[in-house]
Amino acid sequence: MRRKVAGRRPSRPPRPSWWSDAVFYEIYVRSFADSGEDGIGDLEGIRSKLGYLELLGVDALWLTPFYPSPMADHGYDVADPRGVDPMFGTLGDFDVLLTEAHRRGIRVTVDVVPNHTSNQHAWFKSALAAGPGSPERERYHFRDGRGPGGAEPPNNWVSVFGGPAWTRVPDGQWYLHLFAPQQPDLNWANPDVRADLERTLRFWLDRGVDGFRIDVAHGMAKPAGLPDMDPDTPAHGGGAAGDPRFDDDGVHEVHQLIRKVLDEYPDAMAVGEIWVQDEERLARYLRPDELHLAFNFRLVLTHFDADAMRTSIERSLAVPRAAGAPAAWTLSNHDVWRAASRYGGGAAGVRRARAMALVELALPGAVYLYQGEELGLPNADLPLEAMTDPRARTQGPEYSRDGERVPLPWEGTLPPYGFSRTAQTWLPMPADWAQLTVERQLEDPDSTLSLYRRAVELRKHHPAFRGGDQLEWYGAPAGCFAFRRGRGGLVCALNTSASSIALPPGEVLLTSSPLVDGRLAPDSAVWLG
Template identity: 80%
Template sequence: MRPGGAWWQDAVFYQVYVRSFADSDGDGVGDLEGIHSRLGYLELLGVDALWLTPFYRSPMADHGYDIADPRDVDPMFGTLGDFDVLLTEAHKRNIKVTVDVVPNHTSNQHAWFKSAMAAKPGSPERDRYIFRDGVGPKGEDPPNNWVSAFGGPAWTRVPDGQWYLHLFAPQQPDLNWANPEVAADLERTLRFWLERGVDGFRIDVAHGMAKPPGLPDMDPRADALGPSHYYDPRWDYDGVHEIHQMIRKVLDEYPEAMAVGEIWVTDEERLSRYLRPDELHLAFNFRLVLTHFDADAMRTAIQRSLTVPARTGAPATWTLGNHDVWRQVSRYGGGAAGVRRARAMALVELALPGAVYLYNGEELGLANVEIPLAEMADPRAKTSGAEFGRDVSRVPLPWEGDLPPFGFSRNPRTWLPMPASWAGLTVEKQIEDADSTLSLYRQAIELRKTHSAFGGDELEWYGAPAGCFAFRRKGGGLVCALNTSATPIALPPGEVLLSSSPLVDGKLPADAAAWLV
């Protein structure tokens, strides 16, 4: 951590997809005690903080992002006592713990929504959500043309004829943020977890929540998660900033706590608004996720991303993967080439100034797993088709042994099937192998934490051959070179600290990156 800075400014966060990390009770689903049992691994990896995906009470229509009670643990994952033990033990190892909050919607099994369904149109119970009359002679058409991010209409009709809004699955009704009860309930949730000792929050759909008056139609060409070049009132409405200001007021009472927003906004000026001094501490910038393996494209993505911290004074927030997107190995072409490129991009990302979020399993070099549609649990796949399914990047982690479930669980029937081909990628196989992807991540994180070359918030760029780039951290002096061309290249002057692939006659091979000082 930089001297005098907040702990999160340059932290390496590790996203634990709770269902898929480690299963302690043999039901084939990961849980809190499973995470607790693997804290030694996370300490060895060297990460500063965890982000836990939702473990709250939920019918699991969307793997826990449909929350029935945000202030209790679902029995599938354990108990509040299990959470408290996990938090205490993580803190003993100097690992911070942050948790998800989902302010845009609840489960349709939440007590509020059950009350709304039992109440009449126009009632206070319905006003906590977004119920509207339909259009057409008998109200048989939805109130507007909004579509769900999971595909299909964003409205579902209830027996009395009204419709309710859900920007995701029908089991995830959107809350009405114009109702003060909604803000009061989120504040209660934040304080509940802060008082237990959590170190911060990841805010799901942080560019959603607020809806414009009148709910005007969207341009049907707009992207699913938007916003895009087309008019899309579902996302990034200006009223959302009042919600983040409310959240920040609560967090400011807990000086060491932070919040990061999931914000699918690619316009840097609009993204910067979420990082004003009275709003979020960090905001995911997804440009690197959306950029293919090409040095020029990556350089542009990095430069554009760095304009956000330059505008705001807040740190950049980098990530290459999460539970909603393809794994890097598959995104960069799959096979051996995909692994080489994913390793290279890990060094690029960890060389950049700011906070970094890793996704569990990327440090093992895992690729997507082909899963038949019949075995997918993701509601987006069921609505939009297998090619849109996110379960391909959510398969449980392989820990040890030669056969599935590789120590993830005692139960061979894991919630998603694990491929036998992962036998060579287990933590056990990689941890003592100096050339493994896991060893590369461990070395990179250790150097990032301890080497003085990682100082400074600005980059300067070198001239580089076609298909390559090199930048230097101003203030620290670290040089990072990336080769996305087909042939080895000469490295800039300096001592090589680390490379993602062995050098070839002193040159950086194709699909590789290196650090120099």
């Protein structure tokens, strides 16, 4: 367990924080490895694969929620933020996982979900029982309705998952839920809510976790009076300016609260999931008394084009630099299509995803990899009857996130590929993934897994990565870019054109695809030292 220190850390010579250039690996707990026979991943399954994660070379893990939950949104509807759902194991299993990960030099960060709870949380059950005007209801957003008999919702807000953001209860009041009806939003003006988050943070920090990923970190605070939203605002938000549901100024008080707790624990950190398009407002989350890192999703939203990628990189770097914080890069997570599918699918999609892996891992700052990226996994094509994502039910199958959440293939030639001892996994696994298993790719020096292993190793140890954090851009042919990290540092070039191009000067360290007569092939990237 980590020992708390009184007050803020004493002043000392500045040194890079461990997270400033760490390679994090997101584990979607349900889909990583099942130690039993229920077809659902668990904590013991993760522990059993720590050797693989050490071999991959990652510095830290991010575990998605494993807390007690009815699983209406696969764990993001938390009934108890300070426990472990029996589906995933026990607190003892978590402690063993944490200890063994630390022994291997791998840090562990966990999700916290402060915007809402489950409707099965003890607080919400008490609120329903206590009735209108009670202190219990003040922990959430209960309101009387509009119109005759209060039969209309209190405002016109819509849920990110589609439909009204309000549900009526039997006594006539309505409660707010920006996501599923089973996920009522907490009222962050209530002192009980703030005290409970502090208790949760300390609970996990005292057990030894190294930090947190803050879910919906641009949510939580709500504007006074809950004014109507512009009807043209997209339901998913997407960081649209002026959306009253998100990025209210009061959210920064919540992050200051979180940071105050974290500063009592040496080397603890937090990264925020922040969908905010306005760059000045995004930078506010990275002020010295708020988050250490903030996901910038520009790369995720950018198509495979060198000019567009360069613009995204430059703008993504400008935000943390303005705040004096490291950048945090990601190309995939459990909520967005996998890169190989997003970049066109098939062999071309895999080539492009491999190229972007080198671009991402060449950039200064922290990198977040999503499980299966290192295998080049595509989105799985699932039938409607197999989908479990609540968005598939409320918005349609095209909005389902199940395709990127299918369990990992570990070994063998048939489903479940070593993920579980049962073929009935919680999401069905494709019959054509035999060539994508960890076992098969470990033996293949040209595999995507081998590419990731070499890239992470070079990133950690090659002197070219010590050139500095500033990027110097080269002139490049149309459809291409090249940058150098600092003075005399790594050179990374990307070719998104249809023709091979000459390489920049330097020693070739790694290529995402074989060179063609000494030239960089289309849909490829190269590192030079």
